Amino acid sequence: MPDTMTEIMTIGEDHRLDVEKIRMDFPILETTVHGYPLVYLDNAATTQKPLAVLNAMDEYYRTINSNVHRGVHHLSQLATEACESARGLVAEFINARYAHEVIFTRGTTESINLVAACFGKRFLKEGDSILVSGLEHHSNIVPWQMICEEKKARLQVIPIDEHGQLELDGLDRMLADGVKLVAFNYVSNALGSINPVKEIIAAAHRHGIPVLLDAAQAVQHMEVDVRDLDVDFLAFSSHKLYGPTGIGILYGKEEWLNKLPPYQGGGEMIKTVTFEKTTYNDLPFKFEAGTPDMAGMIGLGAAIRYVQGLGLRNIQEAEQELMVYALDTLREIGGFRLFGPLDVRHRAGVISFLVGDIHPFDLGEILDQQGIAVRTGHHCAQPIMDRYCIPGTVRASMAVYNTPAEMDRLATGIRKAVTLLS
Amino acid sequence: MTIKEAQDEIIADFELFGDWMEKYEYIIQLGRELPLIEEQYKTEDNLIKGCQSRVWLHADYRDGQLLFTADSDAAITKGLVSMIIRVLSGHTPVEIAGAEIYFIDAIGLRSHLSSTRSNGLLSMLKQIKVYALAYQAKSLQP
Numbered sequence: 001m002p003d004t005m006t007e008i009m010t011i012g013e014d015h016r017l018d019v020e021k022i023r024m025d026f027p028i029l030e031t032t033v034h035g036y037p038l039v040y041l042d043n044a045a046t047t048q049k050p051l052a053v054l055n056a057m058d059e060y061y062r063t064i065n066s067n068v069h070r071g072v073h074h075l076s077q078l079a080t081e082a083c084e085s086a087r088g089l090v091a092e093f094i095n096a097r098y099a100h101e102v103i104f105t106r107g108t109t110e111s112i113n114l115v116a117a118c119f120g121k122r123f124l125k126e127g128d129s130i131l132v133s134g135l136e137h138h139s140n141i142v143p144w145q146m147i148c149e150e151k152k153a154r155l156q157v158i159p160i161d162e163h164g165q166l167e168l169d170g171l172d173r174m175l176a177d178g179v180k181l182v183a184f185n186y187v188s189n190a191l192g193s194i195n196p197v198k199e200i201i202a203a204a205h206r207h208g209i210p211v212l213l214d215a216a217q218a219v220q221h222m223e224v225d226v227r228d229l230d231v232d233f234l235a236f237s238s239h240k241l242y243g244p245t246g247i248g249i250l251y252g253k254e255e256w257l258n259k260l261p262p263y264q265g266g267g268e269m270i271k272t273v274t275f276e277k278t279t280y281n282d283l284p285f286k287f288e289a290g291t292p293d294m295a296g297m298i299g300l301g302a303a304i305r306y307v308q309g310l311g312l313r314n315i316q317e318a319e320q321e322l323m324v325y326a327l328d329t330l331r332e333i334g335g336f337r338l339f340g341p342l343d344v345r346h347r348a349g350v351i352s353f354l355v356g357d358i359h360p361f362d363l364g365e366i367l368d369q370q371g372i373a374v375r376t377g378h379h380c381a382q383p384i385m386d387r388y389c390i391p392g393t394v395r396a397s398m399a400v401y402n403t404p405a406e407m408d409r410l411a412t413g414i415r416k417a418v419t420l421l422s
Numbered sequence: 423m424t425i426k427e428a429q430d431e432i433i434a435d436f437e438l439f440g441d442w443m444e445k446y447e448y449i450i451q452l453g454r455e456l457p458l459i460e461e462q463y464k465t466e467d468n469l470i471k472g473c474q475s476r477v478w479l480h481a482d483y484r485d486g487q488l489l490f491t492a493d494s495d496a497a498i499t500k501g502l503v504s505m506i507i508r509v510l511s512g513h514t515p516v517e518i519a520g521a522e523i524y525f526i527d528a529i530g531l532r533s534h535l536s537s538t539r540s541n542g543l544l545s546m547l548k549q550i551k552v553y554a555l556a557y558q559a560k561s562l563q564p
Contacts, residue, residue: 034442359496361474366498369442377474391495392474420446421497 017310017318023401025050025306036371039406039413044189044217044350044397045375046239049303053243056302057295067291069268083294086301087284093304094234095225096251100283103257104292107248108216109139111235112183114250114287115212118260120147123180129154131174131209133166133184134387135193138380140183140214158184160387164191164340168199175207182211186218190381190395191340192350194218201231210256216240220399221319221348223312232256238296242399243303247296250287257283264289315400320344322398326351326407333414339393352379352393355414358421360394366417367394372410425517428509429525436529445530446498453500457507459491470545475499477546481553486561487512488553492546502526502534502543510550515561518554523547 023029026048031038040048060082066075068083084099091099105111124130130144134157141155148155156174159167166184175182182204187194197213204211210232215224220241226234233256237248252260262269262280266289271279280286307315323344330336335356341347354360364376377392378385385392396410423431439445459468463480470477475496482489490511494500509525510518526535526543534543 359475361496362498366446369446391476416443420443420450 015311015314017314017400019318019401019403022310023403025052026401027051027054029401033371033373034369039372039409041396041398041402041406041410042373042375043220043399043402044240044379044395046245047220047242047399048401049244049299050242050306052306053299053302057244057299060295060298065294068294069285079294082301083292083297086297089301089304090249093308094219094249094251095227097227098254101251101254101257103250103252103284103287104297105235105248105250105287106246106293107237107239108214108235109143109248111233111248111250112140112212112214113143114263115181115183115233115235115252115260116143116147118263119181119210120151120153122259122261124148124151124153126152127154127178128180129156129178131156131158131179131182133158133195134160134383135164135166135188135191135195136183136185136381136383137189137214137216138382140185141383144183153180154178157383160384163342164188164193164384165346166193166195166200168196168203171200171203172207175204175209179204179207179209182209183214184211185214185216186224187215187221187348187350188340188381188384189217189350190379190384190393191352192217192347192397193341194222194346194348197229197231201229205230217349220307220315221312222316226251238300238303241300241303242306244296244299247293247300249300254283257287262286262289266290268292310400316348318400319349319398322402322404322407323347323351325404326396326398326410329407329411330414333411333418335418336414339388349397349399351396351398353396354390354393355418356422358418360392362421363394363414363417366420367410367413370409370413370416372413374410425509425513425521429523429528432505432509432525433528449501449505449531450497451501452504453494453497456493456500456504457491457511459493463491464493470549475543477503477543479546479549481550483515483557486514488515488518488557490550499534499543502531503546506543506547506550515554515556515558519551519558 028048064075064078066079068080087102088099090102096102105114124147130148132141132144144155161167184195186197201211212233213231215234215236218224219236232253234251239245269281269286269289271281333355337354339352355363360376364374367374375395379395459478459480464478468478468480470479475494477492477494479492490507492503492507494503
């Protein structure tokens with residue numbers, strides 16, 4: 001985004017974001033639901049898309065659509081440049097050393113499956129183990145379970161305490177127990193807990209073990225620097241970062257990506273093919289078989305430019321402020337039960353809660369009737385709900401365009417639901 | 423009352439409501455009147471698992487008719503379960519197996535039957551049909 005836009009979006013010198021101006025970038029926020037103006041608080045599931053993203057994708061199809069990396073013709077050159085420039089933007093966004101350490105995938109889930117399948121195939125043997133945390137989304141559990149089952153390896157789990165924070169006392173002992181890779185999330189999608197990422201990565205590295213970080217709920221809320229973290233693999237999705245669906249990122253350190261065998265076979269990922277022997281392409285193309293999602297890559301690039309225009313530090317500050325306001329407001333509701341860390345510095349984006357003994361599904365439906373979009377259920381993190389012995393929670397999750405007035409609407413909506421359901 | 427008449431009666435009841443609050447109050451009230459499943463039948467076998475809400479369903483076959491009792495852990499689902507039972511319980515397996523359930527859509531709660539909700543309600547309707555087909559097959563045996 002050009003600097004002038006950045007200036008328009010920030011007021012004065014303290015760089016506070018003008019949320020009302022930001023909201024105008026998101027056409028969908030003008031929607032009414034059941035006669036009420038939409039309050040969209042399901043951002044941890046997917047964020048809405050700004051005009052900058054919609055226009056970039058539209059522009060791509062209107063002006064330069066053609067297949068990348070192979071056409072000698074003019075449009076193919078333009079499309080290739082646009083896609084590779086998006087890769088460069090992603091690399092810069094997470095501070096990767098090289099652009100070829102950035103692999104385009106379909107999303108976080110595919111990124112994790114790629115590492116699970118390729119790492120498992122090359123490095124996992126009978127009796128080895130993979131260490132995950134008790135806070136994981138199913139997509140950071142099941143791929144590991146599948147490869148562990150295939151290789152007769154074990155899945156170990158870092159336990160969590162009652163506030164949804166990882167218990168790291170036994171970490172060193174667990175790491176010494178045949179662990180070949182550690183996989184966990186930066187921020188929990190179900191509770192919003194921010195994990196002590198650097199501490200865990202450093203501990204794993206002391207044992208010579210690589211780490212995969214699921215950053216799907218982190219990159220939209222805070223600056224993520226892969227070199228500062230010294231993380232080996234990092235996965236995230238475009239659609240939770242104001243970008244299009246169907247595209248995501250796997251970052252891997254060059255040395256690790258070179259050690260892994262290819263994931264899928266096809267066009268683009270090869271150097272030479274004969275019926276006797278195929279040689280594989282270099283990074284990043286080795287992991288990008290077939291025609292990629294060109295419009296998605298360009299849309300993600302536009303989303304990153306948009307977020308950088310606002311500034312992630314500004315976004316983080318604004319969201320923290322909103323989180324404090326929301327928790328203060330919601331805590332006044334009788335029977336309000338908050339899950340996850342109590343200290344707002346240890347949480348990002350997500351407010352997971354129950355009210356009295358009201359079923360989350362009922363609460364979600366009554367909120368929907370008032371135009372308020374939240375998620376209910378186990379949030380694809382069933383082991384966490386089992387930990388608390390609850391059927392699920394209501395999850396209100398925020399983005400940069402949410403306002404204190406919307407948190408008031410949420411609180412009013414909950415009170416109405418309590419009246420109806422008690 | 424036929425299955426169709428019972429459904430039309432519910433639809434007519436819902437036409438009286440002025441706003442969504444009244445509608446939901448009524449649904450939740452119906453849930454409280456649900457013929458509750460006896461504790462002994464609230465077993466894992468009778469549990470219809472959904473991602474969002476759970477439903478327990480028990481079927482009794484008496485004098486050629488199927489009788490249902492049920493429960494749910496969510497109040498709105500329970501209200502809908504109550505209506506389904508009001509419509510279908512006490513009919514023959516043949517009637518139940520052939521019945522078309524249209525009232526949920528008509529009263530504006532279609533979302534409860536969509537797979538996106540993945541709740542117990544749709545599975546419950548399927549389970550009722552399975553019971554009906556099973557008893558229908560049984561009654562046709564020589």
